[in-house]
Amino acid sequence: MDAVLSVEDLNVTFSGFKALSGVNLNVFDREIVTIIGPNGAGKSTLLDAIVSKSPVSSGHIRYQGKEITNKLPHEVARMGIGRKFQNPNVYNELTVFDNILLALKGTHGILASITAKLTQTKKSKIHDALERTGLVDKAFEQVSSLSHGQKQWVEIAMVLAQDPSIVLLDEPTAGMTGDETYMTGEIIKSISKSHAVVVIEHDMEFVKQIAKRIVVLHQGQVLAEGSIESIQANPKVIEVYLGRETINTAA
Numbered sequence: 001m002d003a004v005l006s007v008e009d010l011n012v013t014f015s016g017f018k019a020l021s022g023v024n025l026n027v028f029d030r031e032i033v034t035i036i037g038p039n040g041a042g043k044s045t046l047l048d049a050i051v052s053k054s055p056v057s058s059g060h061i062r063y064q065g066k067e068i069t070n071k072l073p074h075e076v077a078r079m080g081i082g083r084k085f086q087n088p089n090v091y092n093e094l095t096v097f098d099n100i101l102l103a104l105k106g107t108h109g110i111l112a113s114i115t116a117k118l119t120q121t122k123k124s125k126i127h128d129a130l131e132r133t134g135l136v137d138k139a140f141e142q143v144s145s146l147s148h149g150q151k152q153w154v155e156i157a158m159v160l161a162q163d164p165s166i167v168l169l170d171e172p173t174a175g176m177t178g179d180e181t182y183m184t185g186e187i188i189k190s191i192s193k194s195h196a197v198v199v200i201e202h203d204m205e206f207v208k209q210i211a212k213r214i215v216v217l218h219q220g221q222v223l224a225e226g227s228i229e230s231i232q233a234n235p236k237v238i239e240v241y242l243g244r245e246t247i248n249t250a251a
C-alpha cells in the first residue's frame with residue numbers, strides 16, 4: 001500500500017538552527033500516527049513544513065505520490081491536507097453551522113456565504129462534519145456560548161468540511177477537561193475510519209486511547225517509532241521524554 005503522505009530526509013533550518021534533521025515519516029490511509037516528544041523537539045515544525053507554513057531547506061514531502069515540498073499553503077490545503085492549529089480559530093459571533101459553512105471548499109466571503117442558497121451537497125457536508133464531531137445539537141448556537149473543548153471540535157469540523165484525505169491536528173486536547181479529552185479521542189478514532197490522521201499530543205493517557213503508531217521526535221530527529229508498548233519500553237524515550245512516569249498499559 002502506498003503512503004498518503006511521505007516525508008523523506010526532511011531538513012528545516014531557522015537562521016542556522018536545525019529544527020528538523022533527516023526526518024522520515026510515512027502516513028497511510030485510515031491510520032492514526034501520533035507524534036510525541038519534549039518541548040522544542042520539532043513536532044509543530046514538522047506539521048508546519050508539511051503545509052508549507054515553514055520553508056523546507058532540503059528533503060521531500062509527497063502527498064499521494066506528488067511532490068508538495070514548499071508549494072503554496074493554499075495549494076497544499078486544496079490538494080487535501082487539512083491542518084488544525086493549537087488555538088481555536090473560529091468566528092465566535094457566528095453559529096457553529098455558519099462557521100462550518102465558511103470552511104467549505106469554494107466558499108468566498110462571509111456575507112455571500114451565509115446569504116447564498118445552500119445546495120443539498122453543502123448541507124450534507126456540513127451535517128456530516130457536525131455528526132462526526134458530536135455537534136449536531138449545537139449547530140445553531142453561537143460559537144461564543146460553547147466551551148473551549150466544543151470550540152476545538154468546531155474547528156475539527158471546519159477542517160473536515162474542506163474534504164481533506166489527511167487531517168493534521170496539533171495538540172487537539174490542549175486546555176480540555178478530562179471528559180472533553182476522552183470525547184476528542186473518540187472523534188479522532190471515528191475520523192480515522194475514513195481519513196489518515198496525524199496528531200501531536202503531550203497527554204500520554206490520551207495517546208494510549210488513540211495511538212496505533214507513535215513517532216517520537218527529539219531535537220529535530222526521529223528518536224523512535226512503534227506501538228505504545230514498544231515506545232513505553234524504549235530506554236531512550238524514557239530517558240528524554242517519559243522519565244520515570246511509567247505508563248501502565250494494562251490500565
Ligand SMILES: Nc1ncnc2c1ncn2[C@@H]1O[C@H](COP(=O)(O)OP(=O)(O)OP(=O)(O)O)[C@@H](O)[C@H]1O
Nearest residue numbers: 014015017019037038039040041042043044045046
Ligand atoms: N519560525 C521559527 N523561527 C525560529 N525558530 C523556530 C521557529 N519555529 C520553531 N522554531 C524553533 O524550532 C524548535 C522546534 O520548535 P517546535 O515548535 O516545532 O517544537 P515542538 O516540538 O512543537 O514543541 P512544543 O511541544 O513546545 O510545541 C524550537 O527550538 C523552536 O524555538
